[in-house]
Amino acid sequence: MEATPEKKKRVRQIIRTLKKEYPDARCSLDHTSPLELLVATILSAQCTDERVNLVTADLFRKYRTWEDYASAPPAELERDIHSTGFFRNKAKAIQGACRMIGERHGGRVPRSMEELLELPGVARKTANVVLGNAYGIASGVVVDTHVARLSERLGLSAEKQPEKIERDLAVLVPETDWIVFPHLLIAHGRKICKARTPLCGECPVAKLCPSAFKFDGAKAKA
Numbered sequence: 001m002e003a004t005p006e007k008k009k010r011v012r013q014i015i016r017t018l019k020k021e022y023p024d025a026r027c028s029l030d031h032t033s034p035l036e037l038l039v040a041t042i043l044s045a046q047c048t049d050e051r052v053n054l055v056t057a058d059l060f061r062k063y064r065t066w067e068d069y070a071s072a073p074p075a076e077l078e079r080d081i082h083s084t085g086f087f088r089n090k091a092k093a094i095q096g097a098c099r100m101i102g103e104r105h106g107g108r109v110p111r112s113m114e115e116l117l118e119l120p121g122v123a124r125k126t127a128n129v130v131l132g133n134a135y136g137i138a139s140g141v142v143v144d145t146h147v148a149r150l151s152e153r154l155g156l157s158a159e160k161q162p163e164k165i166e167r168d169l170a171v172l173v174p175e176t177d178w179i180v181f182p183h184l185l186i187a188h189g190r191k192i193c194k195a196r197t198p199l200c201g202e203c204p205v206a207k208l209c210p211s212a213f214k215f216d217g218a219k220a221k222a
C-alpha cells in the first residue's frame, strides 16, 4: 500500500488523537526484567494477557533466573504454565531459550533482533516486544491481532501477514512512535474498535478512518 504524504499526515493525526485518549497505553504483560517479559510474551501466544499475568504472578516468584527455567523438570514447568494453553510447546521454547541465554549470552536476554531470533520459540513479534518494552529499542512495530485488524480498518495496510503489515506500518509511523503505536491500537481495539462491533459512534478517530460506519456491526452512539 502506497505511503503518500497525505496518509503519513493522517497517521500522525491518528497517533496524536490516540495518545490523548490513551495516555497510559503501555505493555499489558506484567514484568520486571527482560527475562520475565520474554517468558510472558512466549506464554501470550493464543492466550489473553490477563490469563498470562495471573500465571506469571506465581511463576516469576518460583523461577527467578534463566537457570531456574533451564533446569526445571519439563513436566513441572508444563504444569506451572498449563492454563495458558499449548503448554508443551511453550515450556520447550522457554527452556530452549533460557539454555541459549545461559550458554551464549552470559545469562542476559540479548539486545538485538538477530540474536533474539536465534532463540528457540522466538519470532519477530516476540523479539519486537522484548526490544521495545524491556530495552526501549525501536526495532520494528509489534503486530498482533488488534494491530492487524485496526491497521486494515484505518486503511494503513491491506496485507494479511504480520510481517508485511509491519513493513507498511514502519513506513507510515514515525520511528519515535514505533514502540507506543501498537499499545495505542491495542487499547483502542479493546475499548472501541472491537472485532465484531466497532463502536464508530464513540470513536475519536472516526473522521480519520475510511471504515467509519461501513462495518456491518458498527454501532452509532445511542
Ligand code: SF4
Residues within 6 Å of the ligand: 153, 154, 192, 193, 194, 198, 199, 200, 203, 204, 205, 206, 207, 209, 210, 211, 212, 213, 215, 218
Ligand atoms: S471509526 Fe470505527 S472502524 Fe474506524 S477506527 Fe473507529 S471504531 Fe474502528
